[in-house]
Amino acid sequence: MLLYNSAAFFADVKPVDFFTGSQWDPESAKGKYSIAPLLVSTGLVTLGAMLIAVPLGIFTAAFLSELAHPKLKNILKPFIEMLAAIPSVAIGFLGIVLVGPGIAKIFGLANGLNALNGAVLLSVMALPTIITISEDAINAVPQSHREASLALVANKWETLFKVTIPAALPGLIAAVMLGLGRALGETMTVLMATGNAAVLPTGFLDSVRTITATIAIEMGEVPFQTTHYFALFAIAVVLFLITLAINLAGEYFVNRLRKFHA
Amino acid sequence: MIKKLKYIVDWILLTGSTVIVCVILGIILGDIFSKGASAISWDFITGLPTDGMTKGGILPAVAGTLVLTLITTLFSVPFGVACAIYLNEYAKPSVFTNIIRASIRNLAGIPSIIYGLFGLALFVQSLRLGTSVLSAGLTLGLLSLPYIITTTEEALKRIPNSMREATLALGATQFETIKDVVLPKALPGILTGVILTMSRAAGETAPILFTGVAFYINDVGTSVNQEFMALPYHLYMLSTQHQAIEQVRPLAYATAGVLILLVFLLNIIAFYIRYKYRTKD
Amino acid sequence: MLISCSADNNTIKIKGSDTEVNLAVQLAESFHTFEPGIFVSISGGGSGLGISSLLNGTGDIANSSRSINTGETLLFKKRDIKIDSFIFAQDAIAFVVAADLPIDSISINDLTHLLNGDYKNWSVITGKDMPVNIYGRQSNSGTHDFIKKKLGIDFSRYAKQMNGNAQILEAIKTDHSGVGYVGAGYVAHGGMHGIKVLSIYSKINEKSVSPLNARVIASGDYFFQRPLFQYYKAGSFEKIKPFIDFEKSDLGKKIIESAGYYPVNK
Numbered sequence: 001m002l003l004y005n006s007a008a009f010f011a012d013v014k015p016v017d018f019f020t021g022s023q024w025d026p027e028s029a030k031g032k033y034s035i036a037p038l039l040v041s042t043g044l045v046t047l048g049a050m051l052i053a054v055p056l057g058i059f060t061a062a063f064l065s066e067l068a069h070p071k072l073k074n075i076l077k078p079f080i081e082m083l084a085a086i087p088s089v090a091i092g093f094l095g096i097v098l099v100g101p102g103i104a105k106i107f108g109l110a111n112g113l114n115a116l117n118g119a120v121l122l123s124v125m126a127l128p129t130i131i132t133i134s135e136d137a138i139n140a141v142p143q144s145h146r147e148a149s150l151a152l153v154a155n156k157w158e159t160l161f162k163v164t165i166p167a168a169l170p171g172l173i174a175a176v177m178l179g180l181g182r183a184l185g186e187t188m189t190v191l192m193a194t195g196n197a198a199v200l201p202t203g204f205l206d207s208v209r210t211i212t213a214t215i216a217i218e219m220g221e222v223p224f225q226t227t228h229y230f231a232l233f234a235i236a237v238v239l240f241l242i243t244l245a246i247n248l249a250g251e252y253f254v255n256r257l258r259k260f261h262a
Numbered sequence: 263m264i265k266k267l268k269y270i271v272d273w274i275l276l277t278g279s280t281v282i283v284c285v286i287l288g289i290i291l292g293d294i295f296s297k298g299a300s301a302i303s304w305d306f307i308t309g310l311p312t313d314g315m316t317k318g319g320i321l322p323a324v325a326g327t328l329v330l331t332l333i334t335t336l337f338s339v340p341f342g343v344a345c346a347i348y349l350n351e352y353a354k355p356s357v358f359t360n361i362i363r364a365s366i367r368n369l370a371g372i373p374s375i376i377y378g379l380f381g382l383a384l385f386v387q388s389l390r391l392g393t394s395v396l397s398a399g400l401t402l403g404l405l406s407l408p409y410i411i412t413t414t415e416e417a418l419k420r421i422p423n424s425m426r427e428a429t430l431a432l433g434a435t436q437f438e439t440i441k442d443v444v445l446p447k448a449l450p451g452i453l454t455g456v457i458l459t460m461s462r463a464a465g466e467t468a469p470i471l472f473t474g475v476a477f478y479i480n481d482v483g484t485s486v487n488q489e490f491m492a493l494p495y496h497l498y499m500l501s502t503q504h505q506a507i508e509q510v511r512p513l514a515y516a517t518a519g520v521l522i523l524l525v526f527l528l529n530i531i532a533f534y535i536r537y538k539y540r541t542k543d
Numbered sequence: 544m545l546i547s548c549s550a551d552n553n554t555i556k557i558k559g560s561d562t563e564v565n566l567a568v569q570l571a572e573s574f575h576t577f578e579p580g581i582f583v584s585i586s587g588g589g590s591g592l593g594i595s596s597l598l599n600g601t602g603d604i605a606n607s608s609r610s611i612n613t614g615e616t617l618l619f620k621k622r623d624i625k626i627d628s629f630i631f632a633q634d635a636i637a638f639v640v641a642a643d644l645p646i647d648s649i650s651i652n653d654l655t656h657l658l659n660g661d662y663k664n665w666s667v668i669t670g671k672d673m674p675v676n677i678y679g680r681q682s683n684s685g686t687h688d689f690i691k692k693k694l695g696i697d698f699s700r701y702a703k704q705m706n707g708n709a710q711i712l713e714a715i716k717t718d719h720s721g722v723g724y725v726g727a728g729y730v731a732h733g734g735m736h737g738i739k740v741l742s743i744y745s746k747i748n749e750k751s752v753s754p755l756n757a758r759v760i761a762s763g764d765y766f767f768q769r770p771l772f773q774y775y776k777a778g779s780f781e782k783i784k785p786f787i788d789f790e791k792s793d794l795g796k797k798i799i800e801s802a803g804y805y806p807v808n809k
Contacts (some may be wrong), residue, residue: 059276060279067273085462086522088465088466088467090290091290093518097501127283187374187468188468215378216378243371244368251368
């Protein structure tokens with residue numbers, strides 16, 4: 001159904017314009033349908049989120065599996081699952097009332113509804129996924145690896161950074177991929193926190209509009225079966241293909257991890 | 263000396279990250295509950311909104327979310343559990359079942375807004391259900407299916423094969439084995455999955471945006487063909503769409519608080535079932 | 544099935560303009576005490592959304608702060624749907640800036656250059672070197688459309704598209720060099736610290752007009768004023784009649800007035 005509707009869109013708009021134009025403005029007289037600003041926006045916010053969430057998530061996972069006392073771990077893990085359970089609109093709400101004003105103050109901006117705000121919030125949403133899967137991956141590294149390394153007079157830290165983490169790498173990549181998928185597809189948080197200007201952003205302090213937010217804003221308003229309606233299905237298909245590719249990649253690495261340890 | 267310094271840096275890195283993650287959770291909950299707690303009361307949960315939604319309660323939103331979650335569960339659980347039983351108990355492992363499993367896992371990764379588009383095209387338009395709590399519930403049901411299937415299958419897998427074989431050897435049919443032995447044994451696991459799925463569905467906003475949620479409805483609905491209010495959308499509306507944003511901010515905080523409490527409650531029930539089940543084994 | 548169908552007839556679905564949504568909510572609240580058997584569900588999202596919902600069959604009344612455009616008329620014709628409209632109030636658009644911006648009124652000409660992006664700095668108007676930040680609505684908003692048409696401009700590409708009137712006010716409050724537009728109903732009742740409503744004049748030496756002046760609005764002399772429409776399908780008039788009648792009643796008019804709009808006397 002998604003494909004059918006977007007096929008109808010390309011009957012109206014040339015694919016070249018769709019991918020290479022620089023403006024998304026379906027309401028203007030000519031009807032400009034270019035996905036570029038939306039893709040860049042989505043990419044920017046997601047990249048920012050990953051820059052924050054990946055190191056934080058992997059280090060936390062390493063702490064949980066290598067350093068933390070089992071009792072502490074039993075307390076922390078449900079905490080992290082709690083974080084995963086918080087609905088996305090609640091996070092978006094905090095983006096408006098807490099993170100946004102904070103960013104505005106730090107950078108001396110008029111308001112904090114920009115890509116950075118979205119990135120911070122999305123990183124919070126991707127963290128539980130990254131931590132949980134990374135921890136599984138680090139746990140899955142056989143104890144014998146660590147013992148062998150320790151026996152070679154490497155200490156606990158060298159073992160962790162030079163042996164355990166590299167051995168868990170496929171799993172860590174899978175964790176990042178699945179976290180990425182979560183961040184890319186998130187709608188409400190970015191809709192509420194990023195300002196939604198559909199122009200090509202030039203930096204993290206610009207207001208951006210992601211693919212998901214565009215669908216959420218415009219889908220309600222369009223008359224069914226018009227070019228604009230089909231256009232929204234077309235960008236949804238693009239988003240779908242991107243998340244699919246990322247999830248498949250994640251899956252591939254999870255499987256490799258399994259084979260590696262089998 | 264330098265080496266030792268490096269260990270300290272490493273230690274700080276790992277412990278620091280974990281502390282940051284905990285602090286984030288603390289800030290989220292702390293901010294919402296410190297500012298929302300004073301507005302949450304029984305009257306708030308059971309009252310109708312008044313004065314252009316600047317005062318009064320959130321009863322229609324609470325009721326809407328409960329009905330919505332119920333429809334989602336009624337739709338996704340029977341299908342999901344049946345599908346998992348088929349995959350795990352009946353179907354022989356083959357390329358075909360592997361493809362099905364892979365597709366189900368990928369369905370779980372699809373952004374929720376795309377489910378919203380799909381629900382709009384399928385339920386609202388093609389099946390002519392209109393924008394209603396039914397359309398929205400079915401859309402969320404579709405979104406929940408992959409989770410139900412995956413968690414149910416995992417629960418079924420944990421039942422040792424020896425139990426199935428023992429029952430079959432006593433002359434029971436495969437259906438009887440599943441009904442009387444496997445399912446009761448797997449029930450806590452399935453229940454955990456169902457409850458976690460409900461908590462997810464209760465917090466979702468994107469899929470219901472175009473399929474039936476309303477800004478305001480003047481009473482608790484009586485039919486599944488009506489539009490509805492929902493807690494997450496109500497929070498979205500109060501924080502971005504309302505005309506007196508600052509005036510209703512306490513209401514927004516309180517709504518966020520109620521929503522999070524509801525979701526956590528479901529999660530805690532799920533944890534409890536899982537915990538009890540594990541210690542029994 | 545029959546039961547659910549009849550229940551559906553008890554719900555009036557109103558969709559559309561954010562400018563009108565809060566007014567509609569207040570009307571629906573009072574309507575409920577008056578006629579508890581009829582449900583009214585209301586969604587915002589913009590005038591375009593409301594009119595689309597009539598087309599798509601997902602709404603009964605479309606609130607619109609602009610009249611229906613030719614493209615939309617064409618779509619209704621194509622699907623053979625007859626619609627009627629009803630003007631239930633007058634709205635004026637207020638231009639707002641931070642209270643410390645050193646102007647009280649602005650010419651239509653200056654406003655045009657500000658909003659289309661010609662003036663990127665306030666220095667032309669105020670003599671103070673400050674960047675202009677425009678806070679506008681999304682393209683689906685009737686307010687956005689109305690100003691665009693009224694001034695005959697395309698908005699500056701750097702205009703921020705906010706989710707609603709309230710967000711614009713919020714932003715202007717903290718942005719000393721921002722300019723935004725909202726329905727006068729949003730600023731009519733004071734309590735707006737840090738915000739100033741600009742008076743508008745079309746020619747130099749002419750008296751500037753404030754959107755908060757009811758007499759001016761009644762005589763139709765404010766530049767940015769417009770009727771608020773409710774569109775509905777001619778076929779479903781019986782269903783929505785109770786609500787429309789309520790809007791025309793004295794109580795309905797009182798609610799419209801107290802919400803900062805100007806009721807239409809007919």
